Each structure stands twice: as C-alpha cells, then as structure tokens.
Amino acid sequence: MRASAIILALLLSPALGAQPGYVGSEACAVCHEDLAKEFAKTRHQAIEKEPGRGWVGKGCEACHGPGVKHSESTDIAEIIIPAKQKAIVENNACLACHVNQTARVGRILSGHAKDQVACSQCHKVHPKPGELLYERRKPQINTLCAGCHQTVWVSFQRPHGHRLRESAMACTDCHNPHNPSGYAARRVAFGNEPSCFNCHGALRGPFVHEHAPVRLEGCGSCHVPHGSPNPKLLTRHEVAVTCLECHGAIGITQAGATPPAFHDLRTARFRNCTTCHRKIHGSQVDRSLQR
Amino acid sequence: MNRLAAILLAAAFGQDDPTRPPVSGSVEFGHRWLLNNTGNFNSYRSVVNLGEGPKLFNSDLTFRDPSGKLFDESSLLMQSWGGEPYNNLRFDLRKSRAYNLLVDYRNIIYFNFLPSFANPLIESGSLLNQNSFDTRFRTTDVRLELLPSRRISPYVAYGRSSEYGTGIWDFPRLGNEYPVSTLIRNRTDHYRGGVQFNYNRFHLSLEHGGTVFQDDQGTGETNPQSGNRPTPLLGQQLRLDSLAESYHVRGRSHYSRGALAVNPVSWATIAADFTYTNSKLDSLYRQDSTGRFVIPWSLLAASGGMASTTGVAKMPRPSASVRTEVRPLGRLRVVDVWSTDRLHNAATVLLVEQFALASRTTGAQSFTANRLAWAHNQNEALAFVDLTKHFILRGGHRYTWGDAITTSASVLNSRPLRSRLRGNVGLAGLAFRTEKTMRANVDFEAGSTSNAFLRTSLRDYRKFRARGSYAPWPGGSWSVSGDFSWLSNENPGPGANWDFGFQAATAVLEWFPNEGKRYRVLAEYMRSTSHSRIDFIVPQHYIAGRSAFREDANTGTFLFTFQPGSLNARQPGLSLGGSIYASTGSRPTRYYQPRARFSWPLHRNIRWNAEWRWFAMAQRIYAIEDFASHQFVMSLTLLH
Numbered sequence: 001m002r003a004s005a006i007i008l009a010l011l012l013s014p015a016l017g018a019q020p021g022y023v024g025s026e027a028c029a030v031c032h033e034d035l036a037k038e039f040a041k042t043r044h045q046a047i048e049k050e051p052g053r054g055w056v057g058k059g060c061e062a063c064h065g066p067g068v069k070h071s072e073s074t075d076i077a078e079i080i081i082p083a084k085q086k087a088i089v090e091n092n093a094c095l096a097c098h099v100n101q102t103a104r105v106g107r108i109l110s111g112h113a114k115d116q117v118a119c120s121q122c123h124k125v126h127p128k129p130g131e132l133l134y135e136r137r138k139p140q141i142n143t144l145c146a147g148c149h150q151t152v153w154v155s156f157q158r159p160h161g162h163r164l165r166e167s168a169m170a171c172t173d174c175h176n177p178h179n180p181s182g183y184a185a186r187r188v189a190f191g192n193e194p195s196c197f198n199c200h201g202a203l204r205g206p207f208v209h210e211h212a213p214v215r216l217e218g219c220g221s222c223h224v225p226h227g228s229p230n231p232k233l234l235t236r237h238e239v240a241v242t243c244l245e246c247h248g249a250i251g252i253t254q255a256g257a258t259p260p261a262f263h264d265l266r267t268a269r270f271r272n273c274t275t276c277h278r279k280i281h282g283s284q285v286d287r288s289l290q291r
Numbered sequence: 292m293n294r295l296a297a298i299l300l301a302a303a304f305g306q307d308d309p310t311r312p313p314v315s316g317s318v319e320f321g322h323r324w325l326l327n328n329t330g331n332f333n334s335y336r337s338v339v340n341l342g343e344g345p346k347l348f349n350s351d352l353t354f355r356d357p358s359g360k361l362f363d364e365s366s367l368l369m370q371s372w373g374g375e376p377y378n379n380l381r382f383d384l385r386k387s388r389a390y391n392l393l394v395d396y397r398n399i400i401y402f403n404f405l406p407s408f409a410n411p412l413i414e415s416g417s418l419l420n421q422n423s424f425d426t427r428f429r430t431t432d433v434r435l436e437l438l439p440s441r442r443i444s445p446y447v448a449y450g451r452s453s454e455y456g457t458g459i460w461d462f463p464r465l466g467n468e469y470p471v472s473t474l475i476r477n478r479t480d481h482y483r484g485g486v487q488f489n490y491n492r493f494h495l496s497l498e499h500g501g502t503v504f505q506d507d508q509g510t511g512e513t514n515p516q517s518g519n520r521p522t523p524l525l526g527q528q529l530r531l532d533s534l535a536e537s538y539h540v541r542g543r544s545h546y547s548r549g550a551l552a553v554n555p556v557s558w559a560t561i562a563a564d565f566t567y568t569n570s571k572l573d574s575l576y577r578q579d580s581t582g583r584f585v586i587p588w589s590l591l592a593a594s595g596g597m598a599s600t601t602g603v604a605k606m607p608r609p610s611a612s613v614r615t616e617v618r619p620l621g622r623l624r625v626v627d628v629w630s631t632d633r634l635h636n637a638a639t640v641l642l643v644e645q646f647a648l649a650s651r652t653t654g655a656q657s658f659t660a661n662r663l664a665w666a667h668n669q670n671e672a673l674a675f676v677d678l679t680k681h682f683i684l685r686g687g688h689r690y691t692w693g694d695a696i697t698t699s700a701s702v703l704n705s706r707p708l709r710s711r712l713r714g715n716v717g718l719a720g721l722a723f724r725t726e727k728t729m730r731a732n733v734d735f736e737a738g739s740t741s742n743a744f745l746r747t748s749l750r751d752y753r754k755f756r757a758r759g760s761y762a763p764w765p766g767g768s769w770s771v772s773g774d775f776s777w778l779s780n781e782n783p784g785p786g787a788n789w790d791f792g793f794q795a796a797t798a799v800l801e802w803f804p805n806e807g808k809r810y811r812v813l814a815e816y817m818r819s820t821s822h823s824r825i826d827f828i829v830p831q832h833y834i835a836g837r838s839a840f841r842e843d844a845n846t847g848t849f850l851f852t853f854q855p856g857s858l859n860a861r862q863p864g865l866s867l868g869g870s871i872y873a874s875t876g877s878r879p880t881r882y883y884q885p886r887a888r889f890s891w892p893l894h895r896n897i898r899w900n901a902e903w904r905w906f907a908m909a910q911r912i913y914a915i916e917d918f919a920s921h922q923f924v925m926s927l928t929l930l931h
Contacts, residue, residue, distance in 0.1 A: 046387065052441050086680050087724060088624075114673070115732045115758075116683055116722040136381060137351065137368055148758065150797040151774045154817040154846050157870040159338050159882045159908055167370055168377030168399055190481060190502050191546030192566040192610040192632065199399075199428050201452045201479035202506055206570050206606035208638040210663045212697050215634065216710065216744040229842070229872070229880040231337070231408040236823070236840050237878035239409065244838060245747050248827025249786040258708075260830040269468070269519050270830070272409035274422050276463040284540060284574035285600045286642065287659070290463050291536075291578070 021066030028060040035126050042133045063093050087116035094119040110179030138170040145171040152226055161227035194218055207282030214281055239272045240265055316352035321926025330918030333404040339906045340402055346373040348926055362386045376400035391436040399428045407913040411519040421470040426456025445486040453478035462534055465585045466524040469516055469531040477506035496550040504542035511535055524585055527592045531582040544570035558618045565611040576600040586646045593646035602640035622677040633666040667693040681725050689716040695744055714740035731759035746787045752780035768804040788826045795819035813850045844874035864890035879911040898928040
C-alpha cells in the first residue's frame with residue numbers, strides 16, 4: 001500500500017521524479033506525514049516554496065540528500081539523517097544555507113562548535129506540537145542551556161544572582177550561543193562594549209576618572225554574574241576584602257594597584273569601602289571615586 | 292491529475308491547514324498571598340521580592356492571520372505582570388518575504404538593602420544600609436527587519452534602557468560621612484540600522500548606530516545629622532545641616548560595524564569584522580552644603596561648602612577580528628582567530644571648591660587631564676583531528692598580548708601607571724559523541740606569564756573541564772550527566788603571593804519513563820569550593836597581612852512532576868521540588884526554596900492551580916539578615 005502511494009506520488013509529479021536521485025517531498029510525506037505537516041509550519045518551509053533556493057518541491061532532500069533509494073527500499077541506511085552524523089557533518093548540512101548569516105559568522109570557533117555541539121541540540125528542525133524551531137520563551141531557553149551547563153545553572157540557586165530563576169532574563173540576554181565575538185560567547189552592546197551595559201548604562205562611561213580594572217578586565221573583576229552568596233554579586237564576602245586584593249600592595253606601578261590609604265579596618269566605617277568611594281565604577285568629579 | 296497532486300502536497304505540507312485556530316496558547320492569572328513573613332523584610336525584598344496581590348503570571352499566545360495579508364504569524368509572550376518585581380513582554384510579528392518585527396520589554400525592580408553590605412553603624416545596632424537602592428531597570432528593544440528579497444535585508448532598531456528610583460548613599464567629607472537619600476535617574480537611547488547581503492559565497496553585514504545618554508542623579512537633604520563619626524575631629528563636632536547635590540551628565544556615542552564571511556573555496560571559510568565606536572561624555576556637577584566641616588587643605592573649620600566641576604571625556608574604541616577555518620583533509624580542520632580590542636579615554640575636568648569660614652571664604656581649584664589607554668590582542672590557533680566518527684581530538688595555542696597605561700596629570704601626581712600583558716597558553720581537548728546516547732567533552736589549558744594587567748589576573752594557571760551525558764538508549768527512560776570544573780591560579784610575585792582555586796562537580800539524574808508522559812524526576816547536586824589567599828598591606832598600620840577567603844558549598848535541586856496525559860487533558864497534575872544551598876567558609880549561608888504545585892482540570896480548556904512556596908535564608912555571621920516567607924498562589928490557566 002505504502003509503495004503504491006509512493007509510486008502514485010512519483011507519477012503525479014513527473015518533473016521531480018525525472019531528476020536523478022531525488023524523489024520529491026510529496027513522496028516523503030506519504031510515509032512521514034506527521035513530520036511533513038509540522039515542518040510546513042516552520043520557517044524552513046521557505047526551502048520548499050521559494051524558487052531562488054533551488055529546492056522547490058524537494059525541501060526534505062535539501063538536508064536528507066537524494067531519497068529515491070530510500071523510497072524504494074524504505075531502508076534507513078539509504079537516507080542521510082543529519083542528527084545521526086557527527087556534529088561537524090550535521091552542522092554543515094545546516095551551514096550550507098546558514099554559514100554566511102550574521103549569527104553564524106563566529107561559529108567556526110565558538111565554544112559550541114569547538115565542543116561538537118550540533119545545531120539540532122538546540123534547534124528543532126522537526127518540532128513537535130508546542131515546540132519551536134528556535135526557542136523564544138525565556139524559561140525554555142534557560143532550561144535548554146541548563147541541559148549542558150549544569151554548574152552555571154545550579155549557581156543561580158544562590159541567594160543573589162541575575163533574575164533567571166524568575167524567568168525575567170534568559171541566558172541569551174547576555175550570551176550569544178553562536179558567538180560572533182568575545183570570550184564565553186558574551187554578547188556585545190553598542191558596537192563592541194560588554195553586554196552588561198545594555199541594562200547598566202550608567203556604568204558605561206567614559207568617565208573622567210576611570211576605575212582601571214573595569215576597563216582592563218571587565219565587570220568580572222569584582223562581580224560574579226551568575227550567582228553568589230555575597231551581596232551585590234561580589235566575588236568576596238566583604239567589600240574591603242574584594243578591594244584590598246588589588247589595592248593591597250605598595251611600591252607597585254601597575255595600573256589598578258593603587259595602594260590603600262590609612263584606614264582603620266577595625267571599625268565598620270572603613271570595612272565597606274563603597275560607603276565613601278560611592279562612584280566605584282568611575283567618576284566624573286574626583287579621582288578617589290568619592291563623588 | 293494535477294489537482295490530485297496539489298491536494299496530496301497541501302495535505303502533507305499543510306499550507307492552508309484549517310485546523311489551526313487564529314489564536315492559540317495559554318494564559319495564567321491568579322492571586323498570591325504572603326502568608327507569613329518573618330525576619331528581616333528588607334533582606335527578603337533584596338533576595339526574593341515577590342509581592343502580594345492579583346497577578347498575570349504567564350501569557351503565551353500565538354496569532355495567525357488566515358488570509359496572510361498582514362502577517363503570517365504573531366506571538367505575544369508576557370510574564371509576571373501586576374505589580375511583580377520582574378516582568379517582561381515579547382511580541383513577534385512575521386510575514387514571510389516581507390518583514391520581521393520584534394518588540395522586547397523588560398522591567399526589573401532592583402531592591403538592595405542588606406545591612407551587612409555598607410553599614411558603618413552596625414555595631415551600634417543600626418540596620419541602615421548606607422549603599423542601598425530601590426530602583427527599576429527598564430529595557431525596551433524594537434527591531435524591524437525588512438525582507439524585500441532573499442539576498443538583501445535592511446533593518447532598523449531602537450532600544451532604551453533606563454534606571455529610575457531612590458536610594459541611600461553617603462556624602463563623604465573629611466573625617467565624617469553622612470547617609471543621605473538620593474534620586475537615581477538615567478537612561479540610554481540606542482538606535483541602529485543596517486543592511487545584510489546574503490549570497491551563496493559571502494555574507495556582508497553593515498551597521499551604523501549610536502546612543503544618547505543622560506544621567507540626572509540628585510541628592511537633597513534638609514535634616515541635620517551628625518553622620519557616622521561619634522567623636523569630635525580637631526575639636527570640632529562635625530555635622531551636616533543641609534545638602535543639595537546634582538549631576539548633569541550627557542553623552543553621545545556612535546559606532547560603525549562591518550562583518551564579512553566568505554567561502555572562497557569549499558575547504559576554507561574566512562570571517563572578519565571591524566567595529567569602531569566613539570563615545571563622548573560631558574558632565575556638570577554641583578554641590579552645596581551647610582554644617583560643620585573641616586577643610587581638607589587647611590584643617591580649618593567651615594560652616595558651608597560648595598563644589599562644582601565641568602568635565603569632558605572622549606573614548607574611541609576600535610576592535611577587529613579575523614577568523615579562518617581551513618579543511619585541507621577530510622579528518623583535519625585548522626582554525627585560527629586573531630582579535631584586537633583597544634580604547635583610549637582622554638578626559639579633562641575643572642574642579643572648583645569653596646568653603647565658608649566665619650568671616651570669609653576660602654577656595655581651591657584644580658584642572659586635571661586623565662588618560663587611560665588599553666590594548667588587548669589575542670591569537671588562537673586550534674587543530675581538530677577526527678580520529679573516528681565519534682572521537683575528535685583538538686589542540687592548539689593561544690597568545691595574548693596587550694598594554695595599559697593610566698596617567699593623571701594633576702599637580703600632585705603625574706606618574707603614569709603601566710601594565711603589560713604577555714601570555715602563552717596551551718590548549719587541548721577531546722570530544723566524544725555517539726549519536727544521542729553519550730556525549731563527553733574534555734578541555735584543558737595551561738598558561739604562564741610574568742606580565743598581566745592586575746595582580747589578581749590569570750598568571751600561572753591550569754584549567755580543566757570535563758562534561759558528559761549518558762542516556763542508555765535513544766528515547767530511553769533515564770539519563771545522567773555531569774560537569775567537573777577545576778581552576779588553579781597562582782601569582783607568586785612579591786607582595787602578592789596569590790593562591791586562587793576553584794572546583795565544582797555537578798551531577799544530574801533524570802528519570803522519565805515512557806518519555807515522561809506520566810511522571811518525571813530531575814535531581815541535581817553540585818559540590819563547589821573556592822579559595823583565595825593573597826598578601827596585602829593592612830591599611831591601619833601599613834604592615835603586611837594575608838587575606839583569606841573560602842567558600843565550600845553544597846547545592847541541590849529536585850523536581851518531581853506527575854502529569855498523566857497532556858497539559859490540556861482532563862487529569863490533575865502535581866509537581867514537588869525546590870533547591871537548597873548550604874555553604875561554609877567566609878560567609879556561611881543557607882538558602883532554601885522548596886515549592887509544591889497542584890493542578891486540577893475544571894474544563895477542557897481551564898485548569899485550576901494551587902502553589903505553595905517557601906523562601907528562607909539563614910547566615911551564621913549576619914543573622915540580622917535572616918528571613919523566611921511562606922507564599923500561596925491560586926490561579927487559573929486558560930488554554931486554547
């Protein structure tokens with residue numbers, strides 16, 4: 001019965017059937033009806049429809065390769081299943097169309113490409129009902145990332161952290177999984193600045209008096225972005241400890257290593273440096289970052 | 292015959308699927324009660340901040356235009372509306388071969404009032420955090436992409452991020468500081484536009500954009516206060532009677548960006564991008580105060596002070612990268628990435644300061660020119676060898692180099708501070724992947740340098756990471772995965788002797804018999820340790836000391852869900868779980884977040900939900916910040 005349907009479909013589309021090796025999408029749909037229906041609801045249906053792409057009427061075979069042998073034998077070995085190939089082969093099937101798009105510009109050395117993470121691990125080429133080709137909902141994005149980045153996700157269970165637990169933010173607000181530039185797939189803001197400034201614009205500067213480590217090594221010099229038991233996501237449990245790890249040497253001419261002034265750390269007034277140095281991220285007024 | 296073929300194709304590919312409704316999705320709304328809040332409510336607000344009242348918890352709607360004239364599909368996602376501290380909205384509108392429109396909005400309340408953070412009066416029993424905030428961060432992004440052809444797609448975008456609210460911070464004077472209220476008000480408008488060219492052998496993306504920034508933070512205080520210093524200074528009992536302080540900062544920046552990716556031959560890919568940003572910021576600052584102060588340069592007593600500054604800062608920042616991937620053999624790939632990022636901030640400021648004495652005024656003014664120049668360059672080369680279909684080895688080398696210089700050309704100090712970066716890092720790793728049953732990745736890198744920007748930068752370090760997952764068979768009923776990270780970094784230099792280490796091991800077990808259609812169990816556990824030991828100068832007597840920080844933490848999460856049938860089935864659902872964080876070391880902390888949720892179908896399209904949550908934080912050293920909160924939510928979910 002199934003073979004008859006395939007033969008019927010082939011007869012009904014003589015132009016496609018005439019191409020060597022290609023069987024045409026309607027022949028695929030005879031057996032894979034559910035997949036074909038769901039596929040038609042995704043943006044990838046453009047492959048099937050748009051003449052400029054060269055796959056009109058044979059969109060399935062754009063990724064799965066010529067299907068005549070498979071349609072005749074129904075043998076799974078006779079068709080290419082990208083998800084069962086090694087990651088680079090699977091990715092190349094996708095990159096045949098997508099390699100030159102903006103998001104993919106950096107993929108050749110993104111962490112994901114380096115670790116052989118295939119496109120289909122995050123993107124549903126054949127989405128089931130309720131699934132999307134690419135996820136747009138923040139909780140689902142976070143769940144997807146947490147599937148591999150468990151340590152990072154568990155860190156968000158600490159008392160202080162960016163609001164991912166509450167689904168107010170998604171991992172992709174700060175990270176670009178395709179990684180066009182930068183370390184740890186960090187996004188950029190305003191051309192080429194750290195993505196932190198997308199929200200924390202007042203800390204962007206430029207300042208008349210810069211706090212050098214912010215420029216030299218970024219916000220991570222003092223803050224842990226994912227989660228911390230320390231207030232304000234500091235790397236250390238107290239403000240003075242955080243500051244004195246850098247400002248704790250004398251006779252050094254290194255940028256960002258200004259020695260501490262005479263302060264009595266035994267009193268609470270001086271254990272919280274930002275009580276007085278309140279413009280700690282950079283100041284427009286004075287060099288001690290007090291106002 | 293042709294009609295029959297068309298019907299067959301349409302049925303299979305569903306172009307005009309009449310079963311798809313014009314509106315589909317779900318909406319959940321209800322009410323939250325805070326049943327019992329104990330402990331420090333400011334801490335609760337700083338950490339959790341969920342409030343009481345009617346809420347729209349979630350809305351996930353998809354719209355479809357059956358005619359397809361205006362749009363093909365649209366989606367509206369909304370979360371946590373109705374006075375919630377964190378709410379967001381995302382709206383997508385798409386029409387194939389015409390346009391994509393995206394609107395993204397987020398509103399996050401930032402409340403931070405933790406007495407342990409900045410409270411000089413804590414030993415006297417006051418719980419006033421003198422560096423606290425109650426503000427809102429709002430970000431909006433609108434992007435419209437036009438699709439006149441498959442090859443060329445122009446786009447325009449506009450975004451705004453703002454912060455507005457109140458806070459408490461200190462007004463520092465010589466010998467004393469005074470907590471005062473402040474109004475925080477700043478915003479950044481961001482606009483950009485560009486065009487993308489998509490061709491088979493190359494992609495070119497050109498973008499130009501800019502920002503407009505303004506910051507109008509202001510402080511006003513009319514209540515006299517004695518500040519944090521209880522004792523007189525030079526015979527003077529210091530006090531603040533009134534204060535007016537204002538910032539008027541205006542900034543502009545523009546940037547141009549180009550990105551090109553080329554496939555000149557089938558065995559090579561080259562990608563390059565260049566960005567040039569130029570930012571300028573003008574600032575005015577004015578401060579008027581009355582009280583009893585000590586003048587810094589004469590140590591005389593003054594009854595009032597005034598300060599004003601006029602400053603300007605300019606900072607160009609070019610950055611570029613070139614990435615090359617060459618595939619000379621079927622089993623070998625070589626990737627090289629070179630990147631550079633540099634900035635140069637040149638700034639000047641004129642500061643005028645005056646103090647009122649008994650019969651006259653005394654003042655000083657200074658003109659300062661500052662410079663911060665920074666350059667960071669990196670080249671990384673990696674080779675990948677496919678040993679087998681499932682096993683890939685990689686190895687390579689990274690070289691980083693750069694310079695930083697800061698100069699402050701004031702009269703007091705014109706000595707420039709310099710830093711150099713020169714680092715060689717060896718890279719190695721492997722990837723193992725067997726279809727969908729087993730994956731493993733291992734990374735190792737080791738670097739050594741005598742030149743780094745900061746004394747707490749990576750110097751002599753080794754980093755190892757291994758990740759893996761195993762599911763016994765595709766479509767099976769359970770899986771395990773794990774993640775192990777280790778970092779050891781040392782700076783043996785004089786005056787530092789820094790020893791830093793971090794280690795985390797995470798294990799995850801998932802059990803989902805029958806693809807999790809009835810029940811699912813997820814259990815995660817992480818054990819992490821972190822330490823930092825470094826020499827420093829103890830500021831009160833300028834002798835050497837040693838700082839030690841340590842955190843040993845256990846974190847566990849658990850979730851059990853029971854859902855017989857699909858979401859819109861007429862069957863109840865139950866989920867139980869939560870997380871526990873417990874640490875010892877420099878800041879011993881326990882934080883609990885258990886929850887339970889029960890769902891009952893009232894109708895084919897309506898579900899009734901009840902949820903209980905408990906948040907509790909306990910800190911051994913800072914017990915003043917402990918809190919606990921029981922919460923109960925009742926809601927309805929409408930499905931269509």
